[in-house]
Amino acid sequence: MNYSLQYGQIAADVPYILAGAWPTLWLTFVIFFASAALGLFIAMARLKGGPVAARAAGVWVTLTTNSPLFVVLFFLFNGLPNWGILLSPVAATLIAFIAISSGYLAEIQRGGILSVRASELDAAEVLGMSRLQTLRFVIAPHVIKTTYPALSNFFIFTMLGTSMASLVGVNELTGRAIEVTSRTFRSIEVFSLVAVTYVVLSLLASLALALVGRMLFRVKARVL
Template identity: 40%
Template sequence: MDYTFQFGPLVNYLPQFISGFWLTMLLAFVGIFGGIALGVGCAVASTLPGFLPRFLVRCYVEAMRNTPLLVQIFVIFFGLPNLGVRMSPLTSVVIALVLNNGGYIAEIVRGGIQSTHRSQVEAAESLGMTYFQTLRFVILPPALEKVFTPVVSQCVLLMLSTSLVSAIGVEDLTGAAMIASSETFRTMEVYLVIAAVYVLMNFVFRAILNLAGLLIFRRSRRNLFRGI
């Protein structure tokens, strides 16, 4: 193999890489926290009495978990205009990321809620707590703490999946790399650099989410003990 690595030409594309990096970070944070909020809400809705809430949540979760994210992006960006709904590429990918992450988080959190022992619920009911008070103070805090590790893993996977948004012209980190690669023909160098950046972002996101979980659940346990 007679290949000489040349990273010099990539210096000219540093502004595009930086811009793409920050856009990737923004998309990841919106997708993660928007998806967590949506997922927790859907998980709670799946525990409500009545057939309709559970049925609607199940349809949504199965649709998100059994179709590729790229297809979901295409449906929103290319499909909805046929129904008269037009959105910018950035808006389309934000909606797709939130919906996709929400579907996975909903199923994870639902498992945590169902793992709560029935005796805890009965104890809350004997104290006169309403259903939503029981959810807020008795069921959700320990359930979220139990499933926090898989939630973090899912959120990191979503961050990596943001690379798919370049398929509809959004210039995230991967989109910037595609432009640099097509103009410099230094494909190996471009994607090695981008891969290293994604690895770094992986560690950064895991550290931020784990630190947030540590602070949230420590405060939650402290408040619980004070209440007792």
């Protein structure tokens, strides 16, 4: 069967498809920062919490890092309604992504916390800082700096992963591509455009993250 490329047939839909980059970026920012905050809390619980908190945090990390995102997303969106719990596509996406991502980010940030020198913590204690102040002014800045390259890569990984949100009907970049494909039947043209768009977004994000890293920490952030 011969297939000839006809990009002209999707020309009118190109602006609509490309506009899907905005919900993609919105999802990325919300998921990443919420996951990072939750991950830092979990990492602190594993290292500084009591036996119960440390064990609970460890169980959470084990469950989330060994659970397929696809399965969790479908369970939240298609399984919970059987018990009368209805989630919107966006809500199911956010919960699934944040839950899974928090486990991975907790381990990344735990490594950063372990790299904090004991002398810095001792100095914070001598200055009379509370645990919250120590976390905010001593631990968090150090963790962000030491784990910045890994966090930068995870940000891009999250952005690319948001394409899975289309599986539950979220109208982001991939979701719009699926919609246009079902109407025009020009799958190669549509998804080649989407693939290029993701590459451009990734490269721009890599550049922006590298520049931020150099300005804030004066380090060369190695990102994708």
